[in-house]
Amino acid sequence: xxxxIIEVKNLAKDFDxxxxxxxxxxxxxxxxxxxxxxxxxxxxSTFLRCxxxxxxxxxxxxxxxxxxLTTLDTKRVNELRxxxxxxxxxxxxxxxxxxxxxxxxxxxxxxxxSDADATKxxxxxxxxxxxxxxxxxxxxxxxxxxxxxxxxxxxxxxDPKVMLFDEPTSALDPEMxxxxxxxxxxxxxxxxxxxxxxxxxxxxxxxxxxxWFMADGxxxxxxxxxxxxAHPQTERAQDFLSKxxx
Amino acid sequence: xxxxxxxxxxLVVTLLVGWGATSTTAQAATDNSLAxxxxxxTLVMGTSPDYPPYxxxxxxxxxxxxxGMDVAVGQKIAKGLGVKLVVKSMSFDSLLVALQTGKxxxxxxxxxxxxxxxxxxxxxxxxxxxxxxxxVNKSEKGLYKDKDSFKGKTIGAQTGSTMYNESKKQTTDTKxxxxxxxxxxxxxxxSHKLAGVAxxxxxxxxxxxxxxxxxxxxxxxxxxxxxxxxxxxxxxGSTSLVTAANKSVDQIRKQDLVNKDYLPAAGKYLKTNTVxxxxxxxxxxxxxxxxxxLIITVCSVFFGFIxxxxxxxxxxxxxxxxxxxxxxxxxxxxxxxxxxPMMVQVMFVYFGLGLIVNLPALTSGIxxxxxxxxxxxxxxxxxxxxxxxxxxxxxxxxLGLTNTATLRYVVLPQALKNIWPSLGNEFITLIKDSSIVxxxxxxxxxxxxxxxxSDTYRGVAPIAxxxxxxxxxxxxxxxxxxxxxxxxxxx
Ligand SMILES: Nc1ncnc2c1ncn2[C@@H]1O[C@H](COP(=O)(O)OP(=O)(O)OP(=O)(O)O)[C@@H](O)[C@H]1O
Ligand SMILES: [Mg+2]
Numbered sequence: 001x002x003x004x005i006i007e008v009k010n011l012a013k014d015f016d017x018x019x020x021x022x023x024x025x026x027x028x029x030x031x032x033x034x035x036x037x038x039x040x041x042x043x044x045s046t047f048l049r050c051x052x053x054x055x056x057x058x059x060x061x062x063x064x065x066x067x068x069l070t071t072l073d074t075k076r077v078n079e080l081r082x083x084x085x086x087x088x089x090x091x092x093x094x095x096x097x098x099x100x101x102x103x104x105x106x107x108x109x110x111x112x113x114s115d116a117d118a119t120k121x122x123x124x125x126x127x128x129x130x131x132x133x134x135x136x137x138x139x140x141x142x143x144x145x146x147x148x149x150x151x152x153x154x155x156x157x158x159d160p161k162v163m164l165f166d167e168p169t170s171a172l173d174p175e176m177x178x179x180x181x182x183x184x185x186x187x188x189x190x191x192x193x194x195x196x197x198x199x200x201x202x203x204x205x206x207x208x209x210x211x212w213f214m215a216d217g218x219x220x221x222x223x224x225x226x227x228x229x230a231h232p233q234t235e236r237a238q239d240f241l242s243k244x245x246x
Numbered sequence: 247x248x249x250x251x252x253x254x255x256x257l258v259v260t261l262l263v264g265w266g267a268t269s270t271t272a273q274a275a276t277d278n279s280l281a282x283x284x285x286x287x288t289l290v291m292g293t294s295p296d297y298p299p300y301x302x303x304x305x306x307x308x309x310x311x312x313x314g315m316d317v318a319v320g321q322k323i324a325k326g327l328g329v330k331l332v333v334k335s336m337s338f339d340s341l342l343v344a345l346q347t348g349k350x351x352x353x354x355x356x357x358x359x360x361x362x363x364x365x366x367x368x369x370x371x372x373x374x375x376x377x378x379x380x381x382v383n384k385s386e387k388g389l390y391k392d393k394d395s396f397k398g399k400t401i402g403a404q405t406g407s408t409m410y411n412e413s414k415k416q417t418t419d420t421k422x423x424x425x426x427x428x429x430x431x432x433x434x435x436x437s438h439k440l441a442g443v444a445x446x447x448x449x450x451x452x453x454x455x456x457x458x459x460x461x462x463x464x465x466x467x468x469x470x471x472x473x474x475x476x477x478x479x480x481x482x483g484s485t486s487l488v489t490a491a492n493k494s495v496d497q498i499r500k501q502d503l504v505n506k507d508y509l510p511a512a513g514k515y516l517k518t519n520t521v522x523x524x525x526x527x528x529x530x531x532x533x534x535x536x537x538x539x540l541i542i543t544v545c546s547v548f549f550g551f552i553x554x555x556x557x558x559x560x561x562x563x564x565x566x567x568x569x570x571x572x573x574x575x576x577x578x579x580x581x582x583x584x585x586x587p588m589m590v591q592v593m594f595v596y597f598g599l600g601l602i603v604n605l606p607a608l609t610s611g612i613x614x615x616x617x618x619x620x621x622x623x624x625x626x627x628x629x630x631x632x633x634x635x636x637x638x639x640x641x642x643x644x645l646g647l648t649n650t651a652t653l654r655y656v657v658l659p660q661a662l663k664n665i666w667p668s669l670g671n672e673f674i675t676l677i678k679d680s681s682i683v684x685x686x687x688x689x690x691x692x693x694x695x696x697x698x699x700s701d702t703y704r705g706v707a708p709i710a711x712x713x714x715x716x717x718x719x720x721x722x723x724x725x726x727x728x729x730x731x732x733x734x735x736x737x
Contacts, residue, residue: 082646092641106645
């Protein structure tokens with residue numbers, strides 16, 4: 001049996017007494033694609049942000065590659081964080097840098113990669129997301145779909161072991177959703193371990209290995225897409241699906 | 247403005263004198279003042295060169311130089327001690343503070359040894375005995391006879407001078423207006439804001455000789471010898487130095503050198519000096535002013551910016567005891583600096599810090615303005631950092647960038663872009679506000695224009711010139727800043 005790459009034990013998080021995550025214990029195996037779905041405000045983003053410690057858990061453990069992140073000092077957290085790429089709903093590209101510079105920044109400043117090597121790798125990644133002709137453009141001149149693909153390339157530039165996606169297509173015009181999902185599908189096919197929060201049920205059905213359904217601060221269901229969409233177990237999930245699948 | 251300055255100076259003087267009092271008594275026991283000056287090889291004389299013929303700026307071989315009978319007296323004393331004379335110019339109000347804080351070794355500036363001054367400094371014997379006159383407009387000469395003819399009118403005198411105090415005491419129904427510089431007083435006289443200006447007779451003679459629109463009348467002030475005479479001031483307790491200087495002063499009196507040599511020589515400078523009063527003739531003086539104004543502004547913005555970044559980061563520090571303490575300190579600093587006038591800060595750095603380390607006026611000015619500007623820039627930067635979307639920090643942190651790297655490569659560049667217009671404003675404000683350091687004698691533009699004004703006896707033209715020069719500087723600066731602002735617009 002392979003060792004899980006992410007292990008979450010009894011994770012809880014509250015904001016000033018408002019318990020958002022109550023008690024979550026799950027694990028992600030290398031190469032798995034997990035799709036997290038659930039109603040708005042159920043704590044999906046908070047959960048994802050706890051995985052790379054952008055949010056500090058109130059209690060419980062988050063282990064990455066066998067290391068409990070919650071016990072590490074800042075320096076080690078930074079080191080492990082670079083192995084988890086994250087893609088945000090709002091892209092969060094650095095507007096003061098060109099596309100190429102956005103991608104090169106972290107490899108050069110964190111890993112100390114040479115400019116030449118970082119540039120070469122950036123161009124490869126841009127080809128992978130079909131944007132190599134925009135290398136010198138600034139983010140403001142790109143469409144939403146293009147921005148998100150750059151953001152994915154930027155996260156991949158650190159050669160992460162896991163990619164976290166927080167509603168990567170929610171802020172996009174419908175005609176651009178496809179191009180981003182295609183890039184993500186390619187990634188999944190290449191064996192990337194991914195945790196994806198999304199409302200794209202088509203993507204969930206076709207790409208996910210497991211669906212985690214989250215509500216009221218718990219992962220209510222953890223099942224295959226086929227099981228989840230055909231036979232949701234909990235009333236919460238049935239309710240949720242009936243609303244979105246209408 | 248002038249009143250505020252005076253009040254502030256009084257405050258600083260009281261503070262410093264009170265402070266220095268303890269050390270003075272200690273010094274008296276071991277008076278090494280003479281030995282110190284001789285070892286140093288220079289005698290630094292402080293003077294306020296806008297009081298011809300006592301002391302004034304003259305253009306000698308194309309160079310601006312302080313000349314006058316007081317400088318001749320200073321030279322004589324320095325020669326007597328076997329050292330070189332260095333002349334340092336500053337406003338009259340600042341002279342005694344500069345003496346007490348060791349910025350200068352002696353003060354010769356037509357200063358009367360009044361009892362009040364004697365409490366704080368030591369005087370030599372008198373080197374000159376003069377009298378007072380009142381300068382009036384020639385067209386009105388018939389109206390006035392002496393000090394009692396100004397009922398219901400306003401007369402002027404140099405702030406902090408004996409004339410000022412005596413004019414107040416010895417006139418009735420007459421308003422007395424004080425100004426720091428005599429050239430300002432003459433200008434006020436000519437624009438009929440004043441009916442007369444009280445000053446010492448030799449000065450009055452110099453002004454009347456050089457300006458055909460002026461005339462002088464006797465003052466008939468009732469004065470004691472010490473009120474109408476001038477002596478050299480030394481730091482309290484420097485008995486050996488005073489004794490040595492008195493040898494030269496006694497010679498000056500015995501041989502009547504002031505009337506025989508010094509005043510005629512000064513008169514010559516006055517003549518050659520005022521032949522050419524065209525502003526072009528003084529382009530070098532203005533250029534020096536522009537140079538120093540720019541040096542002060544650029545250095546202060548540079549250091550102010552660095553300080554501002556540090557302060558703003560300290561103000562945003564969150565966490566342990568040390569960080570909280572840092573935050574409190576930075577906040578207190580910013581509030582304090584923003585709550586006190588820059589002028590006081592400039593004086594405090596120059597005179598106050600001067601008790602510990604002897605900083606040149608220019609350095610003091612740059613330090614004070616940097617410290618001041620840092621507090622304001624810190625607030626802009628804090629606002630700029632807050633205006634950067636949190637998502638930017640999160641994206642950078644998720645890529646493994648450290649806090650510092652995130653700040654340096656992601657947050658600060660964007661914050662800087664957002665606050666660029668405010669920073670630009672700060673820069674332009676500083677070009678104008680740096681003029682405050684003229685009070686400690688830095689040759690920036692205002693200071694230089696005052697010199698040109700007293701050199702040429704022309705009140706308005708130099709002001710017009712510096713107005714244009716300031717405008718050229720601020721306008722150019724804002725064009726350059728706009729250019730960079732446009733270049734930073736990527737989104
Ligand atoms: N920094 C914070 N401080 C206080 N409360 C927060 C913070 N972040 C999130 N919350 C609260 O936690 C709850 C869960 O938020 P979260 O963003 O994780 O939900 P979500 O499932 O991602 O929702 P959505 O589908 O709208 O993105 C919400 O009620 C939110 O108001
Ligand atoms: Mg969310």
